[in-house]
Amino acid sequence: MRGVSLERTAVGVGLRPPFYGHVHEHAPAVGFFEVISENFLDPRSPASAHLARIADRYPIVLHGVTLNLLGPEPLDEAYLDQISRLADRVRAPYVTDHLCWTGAHGVTHHDLLPVPYTEEIADLAAERATYVQRRLGRPFGLENLSSYVELADSTMTEWEFYTRVVQAADVGFMLDVNNVYVSSVNHGFDPRTYIDRIEGSRVLQIHLAGHSREPSGLIVDTHDAPVCDEVWDLYRYTWQRLGPVPTLVEWDAKIPPMPQVLAELDRAREVRG
């Protein structure tokens, strides 16, 4: 089933339950909504009823958090069926998830976890991502992680690994600019070098979010604060470097009222000029 189209200049919001009422009542000027796929797998749930109403008025894109692309077990076929049906229900133009593992040996960790950046693992990730895209029958994108460790077995940089996977799989980048910034601080690289290596035509969407700083100096991707100035600067650079890309602001904790999030969308439009 074909999805609805999305403008390359669209700005969107991560749809969270506190926003349902505002969206139903005020129909705010939002280019699209992104939903956490796992929260809408049951089509009979109240959340799915809200989503159905919103999908009648806005483009919806799906963003998963438990695909477990690089988990030790084979991909969960029943889960892929559910995602595929959900994508059909909301006519999603594309589906995204993360370049990581999220569980192992039957246990779901509900976190986005790192792997060593090697050619062997990149090739495996590409093979699985190709499979997922074919299985879902629509464009599939992979998001870069925020990370707090670098693994000794890595033989390439994160951006080399990410680019290799996306290109080999012929899928899209779900480029999280905040995550690039977070990892650049945590691991001491220039985030613009990372952005420079991303192939603009393959970027399906950009994520912007807030983060928090630990006493150790590490930055943690908490999605509980406004987008900071450094990330807005990197977003401006990304936009200039890659061209128009649908952009999303996401909150997952200490979620503010919808008008405050809408003000961040205005800031996104303003920053990119």
Added chain:
Amino acid sequence: MTRPVPDALAAFQQRFSAMLRTPLDRSTGTLRATPARYPAELQTCITAGAVPVDERLAVYNRQYWFRFFTVLQGVYPLTTALVGAWAFNGLVARFLEANPPTGHELGMLGDGLAEHLRATPPVTDVPATALAEVLAHDVAFHRAWTAPNAEPLRMTADLAPRLERGRFVRAPSFSLLRESWPWVTMRHELPTPLGEHRVPMPKRHPAPRDWLVGRAGSTIHVVPLEPAQAVLLEQLSHDPLPAVLARLEDQLGTDACRGVQRWLAHAMDLGVWTAFEDTP
């Protein structure tokens, strides 16, 4: 079907998983990561930088547990308020150590927590009956918000003759609740955000009270029940209507059962039932 991950990656994932699930230490009165308990082999997998490896791994370890504590405090707000966030997090940790998450939906993480705590009661100064009641209230309200939508049962011409030989099936969002303390009132008065502090035990009711909680459309209904109404709603899930009405009159007397038929119609209008099952 895709090929498995390399053995070295699977081994790394096993160690990383063990690190994530390492319980946070509670001995100092704050929840602290204890890197000394992480698998030793994991240390050699991480490149040292300006921030020590232990501190980097501890971010993942703390994030793992605090994510679950936050989610479950949201599902069990009354229980959290009554035992306090500190004690509640301890109960959650104990539950998740024994029952690690396996599903895709974070919102279902707490499925089984109430049963787990009933089976292995925690050491707390909250009376066991009170703890059991607040757990049941939290589960019922969570279900009211999240249970799948179901078509309400309507009284039709073909249903009437079947009432003598079947039972009503309650809609998944509806629950019957009994409270010996004013939990429903307490829930309405909980602070937002919940905070760390315990809410004092309220004064016990002179006699238990019954409630019906559920969702009709997008509206949550919290309905106080008379004793006869509570018995009726409970027993209709098991026995045919005439038998339930007769038993009700025996138990409560004719006066107490006045208006039961009208209440039955009201419950049907609310969407309390979703089906009627004939019994052999």
